[in-house]
Amino acid sequence: MAEPTPFESADPLDEIQASLADLDAAGLRRRRRIVTTPCAPDVHVADRPDPVLAFCSNDYLGLAAEPALIDTLAQGARHWGVGSGASHLVSGHYASHQALETRLAAFTGMDDALYFSTGYMANIGVMPALVGRGDAIFADKVNHASLVDGALLSRADFIRYPHCDLNALAARLAASSAPRKLIVTDSVFSMDGDLAPLPELLALAEAHKAWLLVDDAHGFGVLGPQGRGCLAHFALHSKRLIYMGTLGKAAGVSGAFVAGERSLIEWLVNKSRSYIFTTGAPPLLADTLLTALDLIEHGDARRTHLAALIGRLKSSLRLERWQLLPSDTPIQPVVIGDNHETLAVSRALEAEGLWVPAIRPPTVPRGAARLRITLSAAHSFAQVDRLVEALKRLEAQHP
Numbered sequence: 026m027a028e029p030t031p032f033e034s035a036d037p038l039d040e041i042q043a044s045l046a047d048l049d050a051a052g053l054r055r056r057r058r059i060v061t062t063p064c065a066p067d068v069h070v071a072d073r074p075d076p077v078l079a080f081c082s083n084d085y086l087g088l089a090a091e092p093a094l095i096d097t098l099a100q101g102a103r104h105w106g107v108g109s110g111a112s113h114l115v116s117g118h119y120a121s122h123q124a125l126e127t128r129l130a131a132f133t134g135m136d137d138a139l140y141f142s143t144g145y146m147a148n149i150g151v152m153p154a155l156v157g158r159g160d161a162i163f164a165d166k167v168n169h170a171s172l173v174d175g176a177l178l179s180r181a182d183f184i185r186y187p188h189c190d191l192n193a194l195a196a197r198l199a200a201s202s203a204p205r206k207l208i209v210t211d212s213v214f215s216m217d218g219d220l221a222p223l224p225e226l227l228a229l230a231e232a233h234k235a236w237l238l239v240d241d242a243h244g245f246g247v248l249g250p251q252g253r254g255c256l257a258h259f260a261l262h263s264k265r266l267i268y269m270g271t272l273g274k275a276a277g278v279s280g281a282f283v284a285g286e287r288s289l290i291e292w293l294v295n296k297s298r299s300y301i302f303t304t305g306a307p308p309l310l311a312d313t314l315l316t317a318l319d320l321i322e323h324g325d326a327r328r329t330h331l332a333a334l335i336g337r338l339k340s341s342l343r344l345e346r347w348q349l350l351p352s353d354t355p356i357q358p359v360v361i362g363d364n365h366e367t368l369a370v371s372r373a374l375e376a377e378g379l380w381v382p383a384i385r386p387p388t389v390p391r392g393a394a395r396l397r398i399t400l401s402a403a404h405s406f407a408q409v410d411r412l413v414e415a416l417k418r419l420e421a422q423h424p
């Protein structure tokens with residue numbers, strides 16, 4: 026926002042309106058679409074008569090509207106009611122939460138787990154519980170915003186390294202004399218779709234006696250045997266590892282969890298402010314998530330179909346000027362560069378009934394605006410083909 030002139034501060038509302046106009050001019054104004062049908066490839070939005078084919082959800086396994094989850098949720102409501110009534114440390118910790126945590130720990134191969142209301146809250150709760158003033162956090166430059174906010178809340182020194190640059194990270198670790206060190210990374214980078222070099226990051230964490238916090242928002246349910254996540258994918262074990270998985274993406278519901286050593290989890294129960302000072306999630310959600318875990322564990326057919334869709338898109342989407350980023354995950358970004366052009370392409374896609382969001386700064390670096398295509402096991406080959414044909418045609422049309 027513009028600096029207020031000295032001695033005469035602007036009306037704050039005028040200032041906000043001027044700043045919104047600036048966002049418009051820069052092609053950076055965000056608007057919400059109103060969806061009127063369940064999360065699925067074909068959705069209705071409020072201002073359109075015909076359905077749109079969406080490539081934007083993180084519902085990677087197509088579980089968000091799964092009948093088995095709807096049934097469990099309805100039964101859960103009849104058993105528990107709908108609200109938890111209090112925070113977990115008062116009276117809002119139910120048997121279903123406890124069962125979910127036990128199951129999540131076993132499923133990810135960790136000692137223990139703690140269920141948070143959202144992934145954002147997990148990240149901003151864990152980091153300040155582990156490090157504080159005088160300590161140091163080492164973070165990949167393109168990490169998710171919630172990891173940035175967690176770092177800022179902790180008041181530790183916030184040291185960023187270029188994307189996946191292990192040498193730069195090693196140098197920064199070696200140069201630090203902070204008593205406590207925490208390395209944080211996305212496993213699958215949310216706007217790029219690539220995988221962090223987790224085995225090498227863990228080796229650095231071990232060498233420097235640092236924690237390694239891995240945010241597996243886009244890996245849990247998708248990567249690893251039975252969808253057990255990125256640590257299982259790389260077969261990593263260490264008491265320096267802290268695993269964060271979210272439950273609103275591939276798991277199709279909502280929430281998140283942090284898993285690690287038992288004493289670490291006990292510490293978080295005592296110190297994590299975003300766990301302590303919030304009302305417990307409705308216990309019916311924990312029941313629903315237990316069913317979602319069954320579906321994930323027995324979801325090889327969904328994962329196989331998803332992998333085939335990813336292969337289909339990668340082999341058929343040959344672009345000239347735009348760049349399909351190298352990714353083997355369901356996140357398949359097409360970098361266009363300019364904000365206005367990216368928006369125009371997103372709108373042109375929508376005009377033909379295809380919904381692919383334009384992701385612009387500050388979510389991605391300046392000059393790297395992109396279409397973020399996400400695939401789901403609920404998509405068909407024909408739907409992916411339709412998207413590929415439209416993109417090739419639009420690339421040829423847009424100067």
Ligand SMILES: *Cc1c(COP(=O)(O)O)cnc(C)c1O
Binds near residue numbers: 146148171271280
């Ligand atoms: C979505 C996401 C989060 C936040 O999780 P929510 O449950 O949606 O709050 C955290 N980290 C990454 C990498 C994400 O993509």
